[in-house]
Amino acid sequence: MADGRQPGTSEQLEQLYRQEAQRLHYFVLGVLRDPQAAADVVQVAFARLMEQRVLRPEARKSWLYRVAYREALDLLRRRNRQGRMHLRKAMTPGPEAPQVETPLVRQELVQQVQAALEKLPEPQRRVVQMRIYQGKTFAAIARELNEPLGTVLGRMHAAVKKLRRSLQNWNPYE
Amino acid sequence: MNRRSESDATAGESRSDQLVWLALRYYLDELPQEEAARFASRLEEDPQAQQALAEAVQLCLYVEAACQSVPARAGTTVGASTPGRSSAWWPALAMAAVVLVLALGVLRLGLPRRPAAPEPIPGHQQAAATWQGEAELVQTWVRLQPWSDDAETAAEQSGEELAEDALLAEAESDAMETAGEPEAAVPPWLLVALDAVGEQAGESMMTP
Numbered sequence: 001m002a003d004g005r006q007p008g009t010s011e012q013l014e015q016l017y018r019q020e021a022q023r024l025h026y027f028v029l030g031v032l033r034d035p036q037a038a039a040d041v042v043q044v045a046f047a048r049l050m051e052q053r054v055l056r057p058e059a060r061k062s063w064l065y066r067v068a069y070r071e072a073l074d075l076l077r078r079r080n081r082q083g084r085m086h087l088r089k090a091m092t093p094g095p096e097a098p099q100v101e102t103p104l105v106r107q108e109l110v111q112q113v114q115a116a117l118e119k120l121p122e123p124q125r126r127v128v129q130m131r132i133y134q135g136k137t138f139a140a141i142a143r144e145l146n147e148p149l150g151t152v153l154g155r156m157h158a159a160v161k162k163l164r165r166s167l168q169n170w171n172p173y174e
Numbered sequence: 175m176n177r178r179s180e181s182d183a184t185a186g187e188s189r190s191d192q193l194v195w196l197a198l199r200y201y202l203d204e205l206p207q208e209e210a211a212r213f214a215s216r217l218e219e220d221p222q223a224q225q226a227l228a229e230a231v232q233l234c235l236y237v238e239a240a241c242q243s244v245p246a247r248a249g250t251t252v253g254a255s256t257p258g259r260s261s262a263w264w265p266a267l268a269m270a271a272v273v274l275v276l277a278l279g280v281l282r283l284g285l286p287r288r289p290a291a292p293e294p295i296p297g298h299q300q301a302a303a304t305w306q307g308e309a310e311l312v313q314t315w316v317r318l319q320p321w322s323d324d325a326e327t328a329a330e331q332s333g334e335e336l337a338e339d340a341l342l343a344e345a346e347s348d349a350m351e352t353a354g355e356p357e358a359a360v361p362p363w364l365l366v367a368l369d370a371v372g373e374q375a376g377e378s379m380m381t382p
Contacts, residue, residue: 023201023227026217030228033221062238065231113240131202132234133241138204160198161191163233 012057017046020061024068031072041071058135116166124159127152193223198230 021042028038045068049060117125130141138156142149199205200213216223 030224
């Protein structure tokens with residue numbers, strides 16, 4: 001309290017770190033395929049999280065992954081740009097392009113996902129929205145829809161398969 | 175031979191689906207504790223599992239973004255069931271009220287063109303003062319309604335825009351004017367309609 005933090009914030013952050021750091025690391029590793037860079041991105045994401053003291057506890061996990069994802073994409077694009085620039089420099093020396101922050105999600109990909117979601121049967125789309133967008137657990141969704149848990153899980157599984165098929169050719173790393 | 179490679183591909187897709195499904199439930203904290211621990215230890219050394227996790231998390235981030243951006247498009251159900259979106263009618267109501275009071279203001283501006291009304295005084299300042307008065311009337315009327323702050327802000331903005339528009343309109347009208355007094359751009363049908371509205375609304379709306 002003396003340092004101006006909200007009550008319990010540091011404990012909650014510590015708990016979130018213990019709970020998420022490893023998982024976040026593997027996620028970033030899956031994107032970057034570089035353990036050292038992945039470790040750096042995780043550190044940056046948690047450092048940013050510590051600056052965000054007004055964030056609601058239930059929103060922290062999603063926020064953390066979004067920040068880490070953005071950092072990872074930025075890193076990938078910087079590497080690609082540097083690779084291209086090394087080639088160009090040999091041909092035409094000139095000032096470097098200014099750094100522009102990567103948008104978290106690309107609009108055309110969002111539209112692809114929207115189209116894919118709209119193609120899903122309504123019961124499957126509903127479960128996807130409730131679980132991913134509204135953050136309800138599968139058990140809570142089953143209670144709310146008055147359906148067996150297995151049915152809800154089956155719908156989600158089927159929806160994920162269809163979404164993957166619809167988005168087979170996308171490349172968020174471009 | 176072909177049939178065999180097709181079935182291999184199908185088996186590969188199925189394995190990949192299973193892995194992403196496992197990774198998705200791991201990310202969403204929906205795996206039983208033991209299964210989650212097993213998958214976590216697999217992640218340490220299996221790049222395929224890491225990629226599956228990356229794909230699952232990205233899918234979630236994009237679905238979230240897709241659901242968030244859909245409410246702007248009318249007539250679709252994606253993301254429409256989130257609470258807190260039913261208040262979209264407030265701005266529309268506020269706009270309707272502003273349009274109504276604006277219409278009454280136009281009526282009042284049109285009144286001097288009738289024989290019984292006093293002669294309009296030419297000049298920017300007079301016209302601006304008249305419009306400013308209308309703008310204040312809009313603001314006062316809106317402020318008296320039991321609406322949200324958003325509606326009030328929208329009405330205040332409309333009032334300011336009204337005064338600015340009046341000055342612009344007056345300047346344009348002066349520029350086009352060749353002789354005599356400028357013509358008011360109020361169509362006759364609007365005057366008839368506004369007469370009816372004015373009678374229904376009563377005189378209290380028109381007097382300061």
